[in-house]
Amino acid sequence: xxxxxxxxxxxxxxxxxxxxxxxxxxxxxxxxxxxxxxxxxxxxxxxxxxxxxxxxxxxxxxxxxxxxxxxxxxxxxxxxxxxxxxxxxxxxxxxxxxxxxxxxxxxxxxxxxxxxxxxxxxxxxxxxxxxxxxxxxxxxxxxxxxxxxxxx
Amino acid sequence: xxxxxxxxxxxxxxxxxxxxxxxxxxxxxxxxxxxxxxxxxxxxxxxxxxxxxxxxxxxxxxxxxxxxxxxxxxxxxxxxxxxxxxxxxxxxxxxxxxxxxxxxxxxxxxxxxxxxxxxxxxxxxxxxxxxxxxxxxxxxxxxxxxxxxxxx
DNA sequence: ATAGTAATGTTATAATATTACGTTTTGGCA
DNA sequence: TGCCAAAACGTAATATTATAACATTACTAT
Numbered sequence: 001x002x003x004x005x006x007x008x009x010x011x012x013x014x015x016x017x018x019x020x021x022x023x024x025x026x027x028x029x030x031x032x033x034x035x036x037x038x039x040x041x042x043x044x045x046x047x048x049x050x051x052x053x054x055x056x057x058x059x060x061x062x063x064x065x066x067x068x069x070x071x072x073x074x075x076x077x078x079x080x081x082x083x084x085x086x087x088x089x090x091x092x093x094x095x096x097x098x099x100x101x102x103x104x105x106x107x108x109x110x111x112x113x114x115x116x117x118x119x120x121x122x123x124x125x126x127x128x129x130x131x132x133x134x135x136x137x138x139x140x141x142x143x144x145x146x147x148x149x150x151x152x
Numbered sequence: 153x154x155x156x157x158x159x160x161x162x163x164x165x166x167x168x169x170x171x172x173x174x175x176x177x178x179x180x181x182x183x184x185x186x187x188x189x190x191x192x193x194x195x196x197x198x199x200x201x202x203x204x205x206x207x208x209x210x211x212x213x214x215x216x217x218x219x220x221x222x223x224x225x226x227x228x229x230x231x232x233x234x235x236x237x238x239x240x241x242x243x244x245x246x247x248x249x250x251x252x253x254x255x256x257x258x259x260x261x262x263x264x265x266x267x268x269x270x271x272x273x274x275x276x277x278x279x280x281x282x283x284x285x286x287x288x289x290x291x292x293x294x295x296x297x298x299x300x301x302x303x304x
Numbered sequence: 305a306t307a308g309t310a311a312t313g314t315t316a317t318a319a320t321a322t323t324a325c326g327t328t329t330t331g332g333c334a
Numbered sequence: 335t336g337c338c339a340a341a342a343c344g345t346a347a348t349a350t351t352a353t354a355a356c357a358t359t360a361c362t363a364t
Contacts, residue, residue: 044319059346061344123263138285309362312360316353332340
């Protein structure tokens with residue numbers, strides 16, 4: 001994400017946290033910034049490395065606590081199938097996203113298809129299942145990487 | 153799964169492997185049986201414990217190799233959001249399943265909604281994304297556990 | 305029988321995540 | 335203000351999940 005957008009999202013995050021009466025502390029802010037700056041999802045230990053830039057001796061709990069907070073607040077998402085984390089680019093409303101993960105280049109697109117989200121929820125309901133958190137991740141190849149492969 | 157169904161699925165697995173010219177060895181068979189017998193998903197290390205029943209000194213690779221094989225052959229599935237594995241109850245056709253995971257009791261239902269699978273694939277296609285493996289897991293509460301909660 | 309491949313054995317280690325407990329910081333309020 | 339309780343953070347240890355690397359055995363096809 002470019003600097004301008006980053007700043008915008010960070011300001012949004014700050015105001016959301018203020019509204020909710022929760023604290024976007026400097027550590028949490030740092031983790032969120034690293035996630036948003038990155039083109040690709042980061043593992044908890046990638047983040048731990050990055051945190052050395054802003055903290056003397058960060059330990060795993062430092063990162064995992066910040067991540068827990070960001071996930072709770074919808075400011076970041078965990079990609080379960082690759083154990084990695086991304087910043088959310090539109091955290092201003094609760095949402096059930098779908099993620100497209102390129103197995104070749106590692107880039108991830110976040111999609112928010114309300115029809116799909118609704119279909120999933122309803123399919124659960126049909127058998128009495130109450131969905132709290134949907135995990136929808138498509139592993140595959142992005143447009144760029146598919147094109148590269150075709151040209152071989 | 154009860155013994156009768158277990159036997160049926162195991163026979164199906166055997167004939168599928170024979171057709172495909174791949175080997176359902178005794179270790180792979182054992183892992184698949186443990187998965188199918190279990191009411192709940194098993195972690196790789198749960199399986200490792202169980203493997204002590206049939207092997208003197210099983211090590212992690214023993215289990216992970218068997219799991220890799222079963223996943224490749226569509227005889228088992230991995231639940232990414234809980235790092236656990238389940239046996240597939242209808243492995244006779246390739247399929248994109250959805251899983252409903254109860255956060256309370258841990259039980260898992262496998263659903264195969266072709267409309268949803270298709271919608272997801274198409275949503276990817278719309279932006280040039282080629283889906284290879286969809287991961288769809290709904291975390292929530294099953295009918296039983298929801299009922300129990302309501303009665304509180 | 306034997307060469308080539310697939311499967312397994314074995315040891316070690318990597319990568320991801322949590323527990324437990326002590327200390328510091330913060331915000332509310334007497 | 336000064337005190338309290340809750341939240342956040344520091345730190346060490348450990349648990350859980352997964353893979354690497356290399357040796358050995360077993361199967362299959364000629």
